[in-house]
Amino acid sequence: DVKVTQSSRYLVKRTGEKVFLECVQDMDHENMFWYRQDPGLGLRLIYFSYDVKMKEKGDIPEGYSVSREKKERFSLILESASTNQTSMYLCASSLLSRDTQYFGPGTRLTVL
């Protein structure tokens, strides 16, 4: 079974703090994704990566950056957290382009 893990289930940060969300997958998948989920809006793609050190912007990249130094790990960085970044963040991975994406358990981030 594919296993996608995220570093924290719940996180509370203050406005202006730098926040790191970590995601690890154990199935040697090429692609990794970061989404945020908000009520009534479904899931929106923030960034994705199709290879180590490669990244592409999704639909809502503003205020976020990402890092993929190793194939199994994909980090989402909030350089200066703001209250409108309070959300559920979901990481996903897929073996190849257009394959099924497998999701991690999510991190519920609250920015005060």
Added chain:
Amino acid sequence: ELKVEQNPLFLSMQEGKNYTIYCNYSTTSDRLYWYRQDPGKSLESLFVLLSNGAVKQEGRLMASLDTKARLSTLHITAAVHDLSATYFCAVDGETSGSRLTFGEGTQLTVNP
């Protein structure tokens, strides 16, 4: 821009009844996914529909895809309480590579 719309967004039904969730999308696609999300949990892949006329069934759920109408349906037969969850469709546009665009989700409640 690819848009994906689900309806209904909220569905309350009695055990034993049948119902259908609809997923419309705005541009050509030959690949559509259905996911399930339980409260407080992550997304679980249900079905991948890969071509026009594709039909997949698992238990009381059956999904179909009509690429000409840009429509997928998720049919629930003889609903049981365990099917209570939020169901998302997601579309992989033919030119979008690995990107998925999600619908808003349909929150299904099955009452005894």
